Structure formats: structure tokens, C-alpha cells
Amino acid sequence: MREMHIIEILEKGPLASLTESEVGAINSHAETCTECRQAYEAAQISALLIRERATETMEPSPFFQTRVLAAWREQQAGDNVPAFWRLWKTAGALFASMAVTTAALAVFSFVAPGSETPDAGVAVSPYSEEAVVLGQNQGDDQLDYEQVLSAIYADDEVK
Amino acid sequence: MARQARAEDESAFAEIVRRYSPRVFSVAHRFFRQRSLVEDAAQEVFLKAFSQLESYEGRGSMEGWLTRIATNTCLNILRASKRRPELTSGDLTEDQNRWLDEQLSSTASELHRSAEHKMVAADLAERLLGTLSPEDRLALTLIDGEDATVSEVAEITGWSESKVKVRAFRARKKAREAMEKLLGAGRRRLGLDSSGAH
Numbered sequence: 001m002r003e004m005h006i007i008e009i010l011e012k013g014p015l016a017s018l019t020e021s022e023v024g025a026i027n028s029h030a031e032t033c034t035e036c037r038q039a040y041e042a043a044q045i046s047a048l049l050i051r052e053r054a055t056e057t058m059e060p061s062p063f064f065q066t067r068v069l070a071a072w073r074e075q076q077a078g079d080n081v082p083a084f085w086r087l088w089k090t091a092g093a094l095f096a097s098m099a100v101t102t103a104a105l106a107v108f109s110f111v112a113p114g115s116e117t118p119d120a121g122v123a124v125s126p127y128s129e130e131a132v133v134l135g136q137n138q139g140d141d142q143l144d145y146e147q148v149l150s151a152i153y154a155d156d157e158v159k
Numbered sequence: 160m161a162r163q164a165r166a167e168d169e170s171a172f173a174e175i176v177r178r179y180s181p182r183v184f185s186v187a188h189r190f191f192r193q194r195s196l197v198e199d200a201a202q203e204v205f206l207k208a209f210s211q212l213e214s215y216e217g218r219g220s221m222e223g224w225l226t227r228i229a230t231n232t233c234l235n236i237l238r239a240s241k242r243r244p245e246l247t248s249g250d251l252t253e254d255q256n257r258w259l260d261e262q263l264s265s266t267a268s269e270l271h272r273s274a275e276h277k278m279v280a281a282d283l284a285e286r287l288l289g290t291l292s293p294e295d296r297l298a299l300t301l302i303d304g305e306d307a308t309v310s311e312v313a314e315i316t317g318w319s320e321s322k323v324k325v326r327a328f329r330a331r332k333k334a335r336e337a338m339e340k341l342l343g344a345g346r347r348r349l350g351l352d353s354s355g356a357h
Contacts, residue, residue, distance in 0.1 A: 011331045014303045042338040043331070045262050046287065047303055050334070052277055053284035054304025058188045058197055060180040067198070068176050068205050069169065075206060 006036045010043045176205055179225050186229035189300050190237055190293070192285050200236055204229045223314075230297070230315055237293035246290050246337050254279045255286070259345045290337050295330035302327050 006029055009022055018026075030037035180201065187200040208215075208228050215224050251259075258279045288296045297316065301307040302323075307315075312323045 010335065011328055013327075014306075016303075016306075038339060038342065039335060041263075042342055043335045045259070045342070046331075046334045046338040049280055049284035049287055049338075050299060050304045052280040053288065054189075054300060055277075056188065056192075056281050058184055058194065060184050060201070061194075061198070064180060064198060064201070065173060065176050068202050069173055071202055071206060072169075072172060072209065 006030075006033070007039055010039060015043060015047045172209060175208075175221070179222060182222055183225055183229045186226055187233055189297065190233040192281070200233050201229070203236075204232050207232060226315060227317065234293045234297065237296075246286055246341065250286065251283070251341070255283045256345065256348070258283060259341060260349055263342060263345050263349060287334055287337055291330050291333055295326050295333065298323055298326035299330035299334065303331070 006026055009018065009026060026036070026040055030040050183201045183204050184197060187197045187204070191197050191200060204225065208225055211228070215221065258276065288300065291299065294316075298312060301312045301315070302309070309320050309323045309327075312318070312327075313320045316323070318326070
């Protein structure tokens with residue numbers, strides 16, 4: 001018998017429903033075909049396991065009815081509360097966190113100390129950091145590029 | 160009783176729960192082994208049934224109606240979990256591997272069918288069934304495990320008989336292939352050759 005035909009017999013229905021002739025054919029084929037023998041073995045064990053699992057039973061505990069009724073009452077109570085109130089209750093935490101965030105931002109914006117401004121009467125060198133930052137190095141006495149280079153080379157010649 | 164329950168009579172609802180809990184539990188137990196999961200599913204079934212009481216028009220038994228709700232509820236729960244890991248020998252406990260080894264060594268017999276062995280077998284079955292889709296698992300459990308006919312399964316599930324046969328066929332194939340892999344690992348563990356000899 002072809003290998004695939006054996007496999008099909010194994011899978012077409014429960015093993016318990018196989019006829020005597022089908023079982024005989026499988027057994028005789030399995031004597032010569034390792035793969036089919038292993039497939040048959042796997043099918044038998046799989047069927048045994050499924051049957052064992054099916055024989056297990058589970059009874060409801062004495063508290064199950066109490067539990068279901070409590071859940072049912074809670075569901076009934078929930079259904080009687082107006083939809084807007086339920087929404088309000090669930091959104092309460094969100095609103096509270098938004099209010100806290102807004103308050104914190106307001107504190108940091110209006111209460112934090114401001115920065116100091118420089119005194120206008122203090123003399124500042126035209127090429128100092130302060131002058132550059134404050135834009136005070138603009139003026140008629142500012143050296144242009146060629147004058148700066150001349151000044152640098154003149155210093156070198158003196159040295 | 161359904162009419163009274165529709166009128167939100169708590170005692171009538173309680174009576175429905177009391178009378179049909181064993182049936183709903185047995186349906187849920189096909190899908191889950193842990194008591195907490197079975198109870199959660201059964202509770203969901205009764206709450207859903209109560210909310211759908213208007214759809215129960217008295218055609219057919221209430222037990223059949225609740226069985227269909229329970230079956231669909233459990234299928235939905237399993238579909239939502241989407242966990243169907245491939246089963247390997249490394250996933251099994253020592254007891255489960257030993258049980259398989261005994262099968263390979265042909266030492267298993269009726270004398271070995273102690274309560275502990277049966278529990279190990281049921282655990283192993285649960286692992287095996289967990290590799291199937293919820294629908295395939297249901298078809299295999301009902302037909303191969305509980306000797307249900309194809310038409311009975313079709314009535315419980317609302318599937319066509321062709322669909323039931325296809326699902327059962329596919330489930331048997333997948334279960335056999337998964338078991339072959341486990342047995343292959345067992346043979347290697349025991350040092351057996353392909354003929355089952357050392």
C-alpha cells in the first residue's frame with residue numbers, strides 16, 4: 001500500500017473508527033515502512049492523549065454562583081449610571097494631571113528670577129567680549145582688514 | 160424562567176446559573192485546564208447570555224443555547240490570546256518526557272494508568288492541543304476525544320459539516336506531525352534506532 005494512502009487513513013477519521021481491514025492493512029504496511037510505522041505510532045499516542053484530556057472533568061466551585069451574581073449586580077449598577085457621569089469619573093484623573101501641569105508651567109514662567117542687564121555707564125573696550133556681544137564695537141575707529149594686517153606685520157618687523 | 164430573568168429577576172438568573180453551570184463548565188473545560196480560566200470564561204458566558212436573553216426565543220433547549228454561547232465565547236478568548244507555540248521536547252517537563260519514553264519503550268500498560276500518569280497525559284495533551292488553532296482544537300476534541308459525530312459538532316458550532324470534517328482532518332494531521340517530532344526527540348534520547356530497537 002502506498003505511503004500516502006496509509007497517512008490518509010490515519011487522518012480521515014478517529015483511529016477508533018478504523019475498520020479491522022484498515023487496521024490490518026496499516027499494521028502489515030508498517031512492518032516494512034519505517035516512516036508509516038512512526039506516523040501510526042504518533043497517531044495512536046496523539047489519539048490516546050486527546051482521549052485522556054477529554055475524560056477530565058471540572059465541576060463549578062460552591063462560590064462560583066456567588067461570584068457570577070456579584071458580577072451581574074455590578075454590571076446592572078454600571079448600566080444605571082448616566083453615561084456622562086461615568087465619563088466624568090474616568091476622565092477625572094486626566095483633568096487633574098492637566099491642571100497640575102498647567103500650574104507648574106505658570107510657576108516657571110512668571111515666578112522664576114529674570115537675567116541681569118549690563119550697566120550702560122561702564123566703559124567697554126571695543127574689542128572686548130562684552131563689546132562684541134553688545135554690538136558696541138561699531139564705529140569710525142574700527143580697523144578694516146588691511147589695517148589689521150598692516151598692524152600685525154608692523155609688529156613683526158619691530159621684533 | 161427566561162421570561163422571569165428578562166424581567167431582571169435576580170433569583171431567576173441565579174437559578175439559571177445554578178442549573179447550567181456544570182454544562183457551561185464542561186464546555187469551557189474543553190478549551191482551558193486552569194480553574195481560574197474556566198471560571199472567568201464561564202462567568203463571561205452567563206453575563207453575555209443574560210444580556211442576550213431577548214434573542215433566546217424558546218426554540219431549542221436553553222442548554223443548547225448556552226452551549227453555543229459558551230463555545231463561541233471560549234473560541235473568541237482563545238483567538239484573542241493568539242499563542243500557538245511550536246511544541247518541542249525541551250518544552251516538556253521531566254514527567255511528560257518520561258511518559259512519552261514509556262510509550263516508545265512499550266512499557267505502558269493498563270497497570271500504569273495511575274491517576275498521576277493520567278494527569279501527566281492530560282497535561283501533555285493540553286500542550287499538544289495548544290499548538291492547534293482554536294477551531295481545529297475544538298473539532299478534534301469533540302470528535303476524537305468525546306466521540307461526537309460530525310453533525311453534532313456542526314450543530315454545536317454552527318459550521319457546515321464539510322467545514323467540520325476539514326478542520327478535524329487538519330487538526331489530526333498537525334497533532335500527528337507534532338507528536339512525531341516529539342517522539343523523534345525521544346528516540347534520540349533513548350538511543351533507539353528507527354525500528355525502535357537499541
